[in-house]
Amino acid sequence: MPRNDPTDTGGLFIGRRPGTGPLKFRGAPERGGPGRRRADALLAAGVLALEVLLCLTLWGPQPLAWLWVGSQLDYQTGSVTLGIAVAFAGMIATLMLTLSLASRLDRFWRILRRAAGHQQQEGALVRIFAATAVVAAIAFAFWFVILEGPGPSVAPQ
Numbered sequence: 001m002p003r004n005d006p007t008d009t010g011g012l013f014i015g016r017r018p019g020t021g022p023l024k025f026r027g028a029p030e031r032g033g034p035g036r037r038r039a040d041a042l043l044a045a046g047v048l049a050l051e052v053l054l055c056l057t058l059w060g061p062q063p064l065a066w067l068w069v070g071s072q073l074d075y076q077t078g079s080v081t082l083g084i085a086v087a088f089a090g091m092i093a094t095l096m097l098t099l100s101l102a103s104r105l106d107r108f109w110r111i112l113r114r115a116a117g118h119q120q121q122e123g124a125l126v127r128i129f130a131a132t133a134v135v136a137a138i139a140f141a142f143w144f145v146i147l148e149g150p151g152p153s154v155a156p157q
Helices: 034-059 061-077 080-115 125-148
Strands: none
Touching: 034 061, 034 080, 034 125, 061 080, 080 125
16 A cells, blocks of 8 residues: 555645554553453443533533622622623633543543443543533423423513
C-alpha cells in the first residue's frame, strides 16, 4: 500500500497527523480473575451513574442556583445588569468545570471497562450529555404544557 493512502495518513496525503497512528500495545495485559473483573465492572457502573447525575445537574440545579445568586445580587445592589452578568458568568464557569470533571470520569470509566474485560475504545460522555439534554427538554415541555400551561394566568382554573 502506498504511503499516501488516506486510511494510513488520517485523511491527509502528506503524512500522518500526530496522534492518529494505530495503537500498538507492548503485549497482552494480564487479565484479572473473575472476581476482580466483576468488581471493576461494578465500579464502572457506579462511575457511569455518577457521570449521568453530574450531567443532569447541568439542566436544572446549576442554572437555578445561579439564577438565585443573580437575583440576590440584583436585590442587594439594585443592578439588574450585574445580577444577570454574574448569573450568566457563573453558569458558564460551572458548565465548564462540570464538563471537565465529567470528561475525567469518562476516561476513568473507560479504564475500568477495559479492566473488566471489555474492548472499550470510546467514552459515553457524548451520549450521556445528549440523553440528559433530551430528558431535560421533555421534563421542561411537560412542566410548561401540562403543569403550568402557556395560557394567561388570569384565566379561570
